[in-house]
Amino acid sequence: MSAISPIVKPVSQMQLAPGSVLTIPDVSWDEFELILEEMGEKRTARVAYSRGILEIMVPLPEHEKPKELISDIVKILLRRTGRRYEPFGSTTFKRSHSAGVEPDACFYIQNYxxxxxxxxxxxxxxxxxxAIESDVTSKTTLEAYEALGVPELWIYAKGELTIYSLQAEGYCSVETSPTFANLPLKQLIPDTVERAWLVGTVQALEEFETEITRIIACS
Known part of the structure; x- marks a missing residue:
């Protein structure tokens, strides 16, 4: 009986439908680096890598609106609270031989x-x-952010905002943002995203900024 050779196909040639997630176990760090190089920078798919598990995610078209909107909301909050920042978008962040991830959006504030x-x-x-993630709830993604040491992570999924703060024991879900303390963002942000579908992004952001200005003035 002849031996059956495994089929080897470059990841870049795989056709993944929008909204799909491909999980590949037992991926070494060197293999992860090679896959990133093969996929290139101009792609819609995003990756998360931790503990030898690689996830490749292709967002749905409706994923784009919330991620852009929440990124704009963060910029409003930073401006209204008098802080400077540097946005780094979906840059690939890596901790050598440990983890890698590509956020929907991210910001340097303390280290801007x-x-x-x-x-x-x-x-x-x-x-x-x-960092901000939209429609991503996987354990691999959370572990990657923990390994990188990102202090605060927002995940918006299924109409809800979850805020994670990095503690000594790992990420803890918290009710208020450590970056934007005492602001009811877990309610305001989902409301603003839903409002944007009804009245458009510009008006929704204007309404959000008006409400945030009122809350800050009263605090």
Whole structure:
């Protein structure tokens, strides 16, 4: 009986439908690096890697509106609370031989000055202070952010916002954002996302900013 050779196909040639997630176990760090290089930078698929598990996710079209909207909301909050920042979008963040992830959006706040003008990440660069994910709830993604040491992570999924704060024991779900303390964002942000589907993004953001300005003024 002749031996059956395994079929080897480049990841970049796999046709993944929008909304699908491909999980590949037993991926070494070197293999992960090669897969990233093969997939290239101009792609719709995003990846998360932790503990030898690689996840490749292809977002649905309706994923784009909430992620852009919540990113704009964060910029409003940072401006209204008087803080400067550097946005780093969906940059691939890696901790060598441990984890890698590509957020929907992320921001440097405490370390923003260090990242001004940075076109490519350096090995000793800190992780972003804040990251956003939309419609992603996998354990691999959370573990990757924990390994990278991202202090605060927002996950928006199924109309709800979950806020994670990095503690000594790992991520803990909290009711209020450590970055934007005392603001009722777990209610305001889902309401604003839903409002955007009804009246459009610009009006929804204007209404959000008006409400945030009122809350800050009263606090």
């Amino acid at each position: 000055q260090q990242m001004i003008g940075r076109r490519r990440l350096e090995p000793d660069d800190p992780p972003p202070d804040f």
